[in-house]
Amino acid sequence: xxxxxxxxxSVATFILSGFSEFPHLQAPLFLLFLSIYTVTLVGNxxxxxxxxxxxxxxxxxxxxxSHLSFLDICYSSVFTPKLLEILVVEDRKISFNGxxxxxxxxxxxxxxxxxxxxxxxxxxxxxxxxxxxxxVAMSHKLCALLVAGTYMWGGFxxxxxxxxLVKQFYCGSNIINHFGCEYSAILSLSCSDPSFSQMAxxxxxxxxxxxxxxxxxxxxxxxxxxxxxxPSKGGLHKAxxxxxxxxxxxxxxxxxxLLLYCMPxxxxxxxxxxxxTVLFTVMIPMLNPLIYSLRNKDVKETxxxxxxxxxxxxxxxxx
Numbered sequence: 001x002x003x004x005x006x007x008x009x010s011v012a013t014f015i016l017s018g019f020s021e022f023p024h025l026q027a028p029l030f031l032l033f034l035s036i037y038t039v040t041l042v043g044n045x046x047x048x049x050x051x052x053x054x055x056x057x058x059x060x061x062x063x064x065x066s067h068l069s070f071l072d073i074c075y076s077s078v079f080t081p082k083l084l085e086i087l088v089v090e091d092r093k094i095s096f097n098g099x100x101x102x103x104x105x106x107x108x109x110x111x112x113x114x115x116x117x118x119x120x121x122x123x124x125x126x127x128x129x130x131x132x133x134x135x136v137a138m139s140h141k142l143c144a145l146l147v148a149g150t151y152m153w154g155g156f157x158x159x160x161x162x163x164x165l166v167k168q169f170y171c172g173s174n175i176i177n178h179f180g181c182e183y184s185a186i187l188s189l190s191c192s193d194p195s196f197s198q199m200a201x202x203x204x205x206x207x208x209x210x211x212x213x214x215x216x217x218x219x220x221x222x223x224x225x226x227x228x229x230x231p232s233k234g235g236l237h238k239a240x241x242x243x244x245x246x247x248x249x250x251x252x253x254x255x256x257x258l259l260l261y262c263m264p265x266x267x268x269x270x271x272x273x274x275x276x277t278v279l280f281t282v283m284i285p286m287l288n289p290l291i292y293s294l295r296n297k298d299v300k301e302t303x304x305x306x307x308x309x310x311x312x313x314x315x316x317x318x319x
Contacts, residue, residue: 013093014189018086018179019274030087033278036286037080043289044069060138061127064120065292067147068249071116072285075109078102079180079281086179096170099181104162106180106281111208112154114257117250118215119146124243125219129226157204164197178274180281209257216250245292252287256280 019029047069051062082102086092094102126137161183168190178185183201187194223243260276 013095013174014099014181014186015175016082016086016092016094016179016181017175017177018083018092020092021271026087030084033080033084033087033282036282037076037084040076040080040282040286040289041073043286044073047289047292060123060134060143061120063143064116064123064147068113068116068120069289071109071113072288075106075113076282076285078106078109083179083282094181099176099186100162100166103165103181103183103186104158107161107183108154108158110154110257111157112150113253114208114212115150115153116147117246117253118212119150120246121216121219121250122146124246125222128223128243157208161197161201161204164200168192168194168197178277180277182273182277209254213254220247248291249288253284256284 019025022029048066051057051066079102082094123138127134130137165183165186168187169192170189171191173189176182176185176189187197187201190197220243256276256279260273260280
């Protein structure tokens with residue numbers, strides 16, 4: 001009997017508050033986020049296409065970079081379209097299943113990208129510390145296994161966290177104080193004991209952050225040690241140039257994660273949490289292709305050649 005009552009009173013839909021406390025900013029925010037999302041799609045798709053068409057870019061580093069761009073497209077597309085929708089429509093509802101689906105794919109993309117960056121750090125370690133054995137050590141089979149492993153681990157962790165949310169009982173308020181289905185925002189609406197879910201989130205997030213950072217730090221300790229022993233300045237410059245873009249992407253990604261999840265989620269901090277989540281879900285996917293393209297000679301040369309070819313064909317067509 002109690003079970004039936006609980007099922008009948010369980011929340012079927014959630015309402016995303018978004019940035020409703022700033023009604024005068026809805027239209028400007030919509031235009032801003034739409035512009036950023038467009039740049040994100042064009043930039044990341046451009047990176048993937050450039051890597052595919054340039055034979056010089058058929059290396060493990062660019063193989064991982066193409067998957068990083070793919071993850072950025074997926075991650076941005078999980079949250080941004082819904083964010084754009086709730087900025088222009090009054091109905092801000094999202095079904096329970098839709099909310100859990102959004103969280104699952106968003107969480108899977110974040111964890112997968114976290115370890116993709118760690119895999120890219122290992123790739124840079126092999127390239128700098130063992131350049132003569134690079135093509136042998138980073139074989140096609142190993143690269144495929146590393147990428148598949150990151151996707152599988154991201155999916156497993158996300159499924160575990162999603163299950164911990166689904167098993168909660170939701171009643172009373174159904175307003176999520178966020179623009180998306182973020183873990184702590186959903187859990188704050190639970191009427192049942194959230195201890196298991198909080199513990200699961202803490203263990204998984206701490207383990208993933210610690211492991212990925214450990215791999216990255218260990219890789220770069222060996223890289224720095226190798227670079228210091230390099231006799232030629234040319235080798236030194238080449239080693240640092242191949243790592244600068246990756247270090248920049250890592251610093252932004254993990255910096256925002258640590259800032260976001262180390263903050264206490266009090267009522268006064270929720271606006272800051274939203275802003276930081278915007279940086280994470282909207283800005284980072286846009287910045288990654290810019291970081292890698294602006295710092296990468298091969299990518300810039302391919303873009304220039306494509307533009308030159310298109311302009312040349314356009315000139316011939318309309319002569």
